[in-house]
Amino acid sequence: MEFQVLGSVTVRAGGQVFAVGEPRQQHVLAVLLLEAGRTVGLDTLVSRVWGESPPKQARRSLQAHITRIRRVLEQAEPGSSWLARDAGGYRLDISPDQVDVFRFRNALRDGATDREALTAALDLWRGEPLAGLPGEWAERVRRTLGQEHEAAVVAWAVAEIRAGQAAATIIPLTELVEEHPLHEGAAAVLMRALYAVARTADALAVHERTRRALRDELGVDPGPELAAVHEAVLRHDLPPGEQGPPAVPAQLPAAVAEFTGRADETAELDRLAARAGDEPVIACLTGTAGAGKTATVVQWGHRMRDRFPDGQLYLDLRGYAPEKPVSPDDALGAFLTALLPVGAEVPLGATERAARFRTALDGRRMLVVLDNAASVEQVRMLLPGTGGCAVVVTSRDALPGLVALHGAHRVTVDQLPVADAVTLLRRLIGRRVDAEPGAAAELAERCVRLPLTLRLAAELAVSRPAVPLSRLAAELGAAQRTLDVLSSGEDQRAAIRAVFSWSLRQLSDQATDAFAALGRHPVPTFDVHGLAALAGQPLETAQVLLNTLVRAHLVHPAGVDRYLMHDLLKAYARETGSIDESAALDRVYAYYLATIAAAMDRLYPGEAHRRPAVPAVASPVPGFDGTDGARDWLDAELAMMPGLSAHAAAHGRPETSVTLSRLLFRYLDGRNETVAISIHDQAHAAAHTTGDRAGEATALHALGGVHLQAGRADAAVAHLRAASALFKEIGDLSSQGRAVAAVGMVEERAGHYRPAIDHYSRALALFRHDTDLVAQAHVLTRLGTTEARIGHAAAVTNLDHAMALHRQAGHPFGQAWAKLGLAEIAITRDHLSDALALHTEAVELFRTVGHRGSEAWGIDGLGRTHTLRGHPDRAAEHHRRALDLFVAHGDRDGETWALNGLGEACRADGAPASARAHHTAALDLADRTGAQEQAARAHHGLARAAADTGDLRTARRHYDRATTLYRDLTLPAADVIEKELADLR
Structure with missing residues (x-):
């Protein structure tokens, strides 16, 4: 028998719920239940x-x-005598474990940080305790x-967030x-959960409401x-498990349908995974192509998700693909993008990336495939460098160095046993296998009992339902004998080729040619347009x-409308047709360049003349039809x-790599930094190799x-000055001007406005x-905006000129930036x-153009304007x-x-205290x-916040530092600070 008080007061026995009666009767039972096993005096009962x-x-x-309560208990459990009368009162002779409130408290006490125990405790909560009971004691x-x-x-x-399940906590919190x-x-915990799922703004809003x-x-x-949590969110500095997404990477591909066999191999992986503790476990699955190494580890990985609660990382290193293998540098970049919080900086060097990767895995239980x-x-x-993780490497090579030097455990994935091979055929073909067991076994042997070839043979058998399996096996045997002669019967390749060729025999000539063309495709995945081009x-x-x-x-x-080909099939496809x-490569490169150019023309029509002409x-x-479709395709x-660029450079078309970089320049601005650096780096190397000085300079820019x-x-x-020197050397003054202007942007961002103006003026010349x-309009925009920040009268003229040029060129992106510059002038004139x-x-x-990075500047400007207008909440x-x-x-x-804007809004x-946290985070960054001007702005904000709380010593220290910085930058804000400091004194 069990009793519930966490909700309405009820009795449960034998799967039934027994009504206790009217509220006063429930009240009496509740008092006895909360004193389970102890006598409750009559006076106490009455008063409660x-x-x-x-x-x-x-x-x-x-x-x-x-x-009446006795009758309810007897009805629930006939013959029971739970309710006893003592000299001093009444007692329920039950164990506290029979009452949900005591089980709730025990779970909390015994499992204060254990997810399962805490979940079990909360599952006992069924609504307001003692629901419907009146009185002070019940309240x-x-x-x-x-x-x-x-x-x-x-x-x-907290336990869920640490386990990477932050999303599940947001609604209850x-x-x-x-x-x-x-x-x-x-x-505080809700802020951590929101931050963990990349809802930084919502996390900050929770702090503000609280x-x-x-x-x-x-x-x-x-x-x-x-x-402390507020400051950590601002600094993007929460501990592991409380950082941005993806908190639990789940990168394993989908498991293969009708997976069969490999019980011994997966059992060995189970044994190795159980040892993942103080040191990382490394398993190496080796075997011939088509043996199902990937399918085995993916199937096993999905089954082992609970053992690796911090997630699974997966990457196809393309070691045997026609495309260029993935470099360790690029692989680390991909993994760090998945592991680090949104916006976290991915190091540039391979050594630094490897160290950051090991740090990111420290203390986490993850599977890395x-x-x-x-x-x-x-x-x-x-x-990884520490325990808790398991790494599974698949390769056709035995990788003896991985075993000898890194302690890897080799697991061989070979041909399927005959029984498993026939079972796979039965699952794929159906009852025909049982009708012709001998022929099915022969067909399995003809397919050398490899899952890839067995699946292809099964597909052919399904497509020819009237043909006996014995005939299909004989046909395959004839094809294999032919290839044995042609290939001298080396290992299993002749048999594998036989299965492939047998599959192709069922296709039309056009389909066979398409298969052969896809073997030449420069990147792993493709769509129907890519096939059409090839x-x-x-x-x-x-x-x-x-x-x-x-x-x-x-x-x-x-994926959606995207396809790939097994690397063994791709290698065979390259031998055929x-x-x-x-x-074919010329067509597919031309297709990609033309499509990218078309997409960029949709997004940035005003810069079309600056991109290379594409035939x-x-x-x-x-x-x-619009910007959304163009942006979606590029995304x-x-x-x-990067793979397309590398393939082009490696196949005698370095100019394609250079053109790709130039076409994507504006799109990559503010997007995936790792991809952008890879594409521009490859373009720089390709241009340097061919002596293309203009291409080299453009990539450096x-x-x-x-x-x-x-x-x-x-x-x-360093890169921009090198680009400027190259442009000057080849006499491209316009491109040199753009590089000089870009150096001006570096100065502007540091708050060095006068040097920035000098660079912009040189660029215009x-x-x-x-x-x-x-x-010209871009540089005029930056020049006018910078002049506006230091009060130059020429700012309006330059920005108006920039706006006119952007409109003339039909360049909405540039018009938006010019509007931001004019907004700066409006602020300085108090035209809010x-x-x-x-x-x-x-x-x-x-x-409209989908440039979210630039959109952020407009939104930030709206924030500053609202603060000045007296609307700090907005x-x-x-x-x-x-x-x-x-x-x-x-x-x-x-x-x-x-961050500085948030600080100013909070102070207003x-x-x-909130202002101080935001300005501190801004100063650190x-x-x-x-960024010296923003450092000065942060010191100014910290000084004001300290003065507001009466901490005049701290206020003076920050005022002094802000004054020094503003004076060094020769900015008029120094005069404002001097006045505030004088008022403080």
């Missing part, structure tokens, strides 16, 4: 049920209730249990915080715990051929672009822009004979309505949105602006990136 002024008939009523019990429940929810949420707006502990509630209700600021490795060197830097076919024909190859299991789906490989192609190109292809965005000023200036309106309108218009234009919302976008795009300079809203 009826209060301090009970009616005269209370004791008689109590006896009646006791009698006190409800209040106490409610506080225990709140603590349990918070403890459970949000409900708790909304019900108890002064509960700082719950608010801060406001504390101030309005209690007149106090948030305590140390909530303040390195598929299709060619050598030990390819995986050495991808191995095969030189119309789009409709290519779609039919692709569907045919998919049905024959020669091509496999790899009479396709002109050079012409029209005969191959079909996707139609982009889908982005991961493939692009690399400088990537470093500028990431806040690496020294690296940015270099443009004097140029007809590139957009280039104009500033608000200009910032709003800029945001809409940036949104200002803080805009700054939080801007901060999220800046973080997502790796714009460190933007982050400092948004009467929250000096500004010091790391060399």
